[in-house]
Amino acid sequence: MASSFQPYQASMLALGQAPSVIRETFEYGNRRAAEIGRENVFDFSLGNPSVPAPASVDDSICRLIGDTDSVLLHGYTSAVGAEPTRSAIAADINKRFAAGISASDIYMTCGAAASLTVTLHAVLCPGDTCMTFAPFFPEYRVFVEAANASLTVVPADLDSFQMNLDAFAQLITPQTKAVIINTPNNPTGVVYTEENLRRFCDILRAKEQEFGHPIYLIADEPYRELVYDAETVVPYLPNLYDNTFVCYSYSKSLSLPGERIGYIVVSPKMQDARLVYAAVCGSGRALGFVCAPSLMQRVVAENLGKTADLSVYQRNRDMLYQALTEYGYRCIYPDGAFYLWVQALEADANAFCMKAREFELLLVPSDSFGCEGFIRIAYCVTTEMIERSLPAFKKLAEAYGK
C-alpha cells in the first residue's frame, strides 16, 4: 500500500474508537448489574430523560396518523422545516420572550447536536476559533473541530460555576468567531445569572468593536425548560445580544431524545441575518440533513408549552442535594438541568470515581468536561433509586473521614 494512503479519516477513526468515560461508566454498570443485580447498582452516568413523554405527545402521534394524508404526513418538508411548525414555534417564542422572531428565522433540525453542527459549519472557517466555558459538554470540541476550527476553553470559576468573564476577556482574540454557552448547564446544573450574561454580552460587544467583526453567541439550550424554582430566570439571549443563534431541542423538555427534533433560531437582529440564515441552509444541506423528521415536526408544533412531568427531577434534585450536603459533600446548587455537580473528596476525580464504585455508585469524573476535581451525578433516574443510593453516598463520605 502506498505509504501516504489513508484508508479512512484518521480523525473520524479516533472519534469512533475514543472511549467516552460516560459510556464506559454506563457499560461498567451494565456488567456490574449482571453480576450483583440491577437493584444493587446506582448508575448516575447518563443524561437520558427518565420520565415519559407527555401523554399529549403520544395522542398527537396517533391522531395525526389517523387524520392526515400519509403522503403529506411522512413526506419531505421544506429543508428549513414545515412553515406551520416554524410559525407556531415563532409565536410561542414571542409569547414567552417578546423576541420578534418570525418563521423565516427558524430552521428545524434533527436535535440539539444537529443544531450545533449545522450552525458551526455555517459560520466557522479554517483558522477561526470558537470558545466555550468550562465545564462543558465534551462534544463541543468534536463539533468545532469537525468544522475545521479550534476550540478555546475558558477555565471554570470554581466558586460559582458562573461564566469566568475575566478569563474570557483575556482569552478572546480577533480569531474568535463564536462562543458556545449552555444554560442551564450540563454538567453543573447552574443557570447563568442575568447579571453574568449581561456582563458577558457587554464584553462581546466591546470586542466586536475592537476587532471590527461580529462574534456569534451560540446558545445551546436543550435544558431551558428544566428549571425548578419559580424565581429562576433563564434570560432569552437574542434579547440581550444581536448576533445570537439559539440551538434548541425537544429531547429533554418533551422526553423525546431519540426522535431527533429541534431547531435553530438565527436572530433577525443579527448582522447579515438573511445571509447567515442562507449559510445555515447550505450547511444543513452539505451535512446531509435534508429535513427534520416530518411527523415529529407536526407533533412538537401541537405540544408547544407542554413538558414531560419535570417534578420528578425537582424531587430528585432536592433529595440528593440535601442528603449529600448533610453528609459533608460540597454540592453546587443546581437551578436547572438534571445534573448535580459535586466536589470530589480527593484531588483526582477519576480516583474518587473508582473509589465510589466500591459502593456501587457510578459517577462521571469532571476531567472530560474540562475541569478537574469534581464529579457529575445525572439525577434523571427514579426517585426510588436515589433513596436506595443514599447510604452508599454516606459510606463513601465516611471512607474519606467525613
Added chain:
Amino acid sequence: MASSFQPYQASMLALGQAPSVIRETFEYGNRRAAEIGRENVFDFSLGNPSVPAPASVDDSICRLIGDTDSVLLHGYTSAVGAEPTRSAIAADINKRFAAGISASDIYMTCGAAASLTVTLHAVLCPGDTCMTFAPFFPEYRVFVEAANASLTVVPADLDSFQMNLDAFAQLITPQTKAVIINTPNNPTGVVYTEENLRRFCDILRAKEQEFGHPIYLIADEPYRELVYDAETVVPYLPNLYDNTFVCYSYSKSLSLPGERIGYIVVSPKMQDARLVYAAVCGSGRALGFVCAPSLMQRVVAENLGKTADLSVYQRNRDMLYQALTEYGYRCIYPDGAFYLWVQALEADANAFCMKAREFELLLVPSDSFGCEGFIRIAYCVTTEMIERSLPAFKKLAEAYGK
C-alpha cells in the same frame, strides 16, 4: 470590518442560495397553479413518493405507542442504532442476498443523504477524489466537496445509460478513493446490468492492485425495491466486490421520505472493516447525528420486506413510456426508480423545458445531472394527472415537427 474576515462560510452560503433547478421548477409550478388552477399544471419535477406508506407502517406506529414504555420508545438508541433493528435488517438482507451481513456491520442513519455524508466523511481525506457516473444525483457533488474531496464525473453512455466503463478506466487515478454508483438510477431509471456491474468491479479490483490501496464502492440504493419487471435483477454489490458500502433508505420503499430513516452496510469483507466501521461511527458523531430516529427504527424493523403499493409507479411508467414513444420521443426504458429519461427535442434541454412550460409541462433539464440534451420526468404522481398530461406531451412533440 477586517478585510480577511468572513462572517459565514462562503461555500455554505453559496449552497444555501444556489437555485436548484428542480426546486425552481416546482415553485414555478406552484405559482402557475395559483394562476390557472392546479388541475391545469402538469408538474413532473419532484422525486417525492406519491403513494401512501403501507398501512402496516401506521399500524406499527400506533401499536408501539400503545404498548412500549415511552422512555424506551422515544429514548436515545445506541449511536449505531438499536441492536434488534440492526439484527432484523441483517437477517432480511441475508435472506434475500446471502450476503453474510451481521448486526455489527450496520449503522442506522437519518436517511440516504446521511448515509452518504457519514460514509464520505469516514473515508475521504483532503486531496482524495471520489468518482461517479453521469447522469447523477446533483447532491453527490455537494456531499463530496463538504468532505473536503473532489468529484470526478464519468461522462454518460448516451446510448444505454449503463456505466461508461471505458471512460471510467481512463479517468480513475491513484487519488481515487471511492466511487458512488446509483442503481436503479436517479435520474434515468436505468438498472445497471449484472454484466456491466461485474466488469466495473473487475476494473476496480485491477486498479486496487495497480494503485496498492482499496477503492471503495459506495452503492446508493434508495430505489432498490422500485423495480417493475419480474426479470429485473438488482445485484447486491457486497456480493460482487469486497470494499463496498451500501447506503440505503426507506424513503422510497416505505414512502417515508420525511421521517429520515436508513442505514449503511459496511461489508464485513472490506479491508480493515472494523476500523472503517469505527470511522463511520466517528463520522456520524462529528456531523451531529447522535442516533437515527428511535420510533422509526422500530417501525422499519417491523416492516422489512414490505413496500408501499409500487404498482402505481409501474402503471405510470408503462403509460408514459408507451405514449411518449408513440409521439416520437426517444425514451430510455426505465427498469426502476420513478423517473423517465427522455431526449430533448432540441439540443438545449433548458430551452426545451421552457418550451414545455408553454404546454404547462414542468420537466427538469438534464444539465444539473451532468449530462446535456435530456429531460427527467418524475412519474411519482397520480396516474390521472399523467392521463391528462398526454395531450400536452403530444402537442409539444408536434411543435417540434414530430
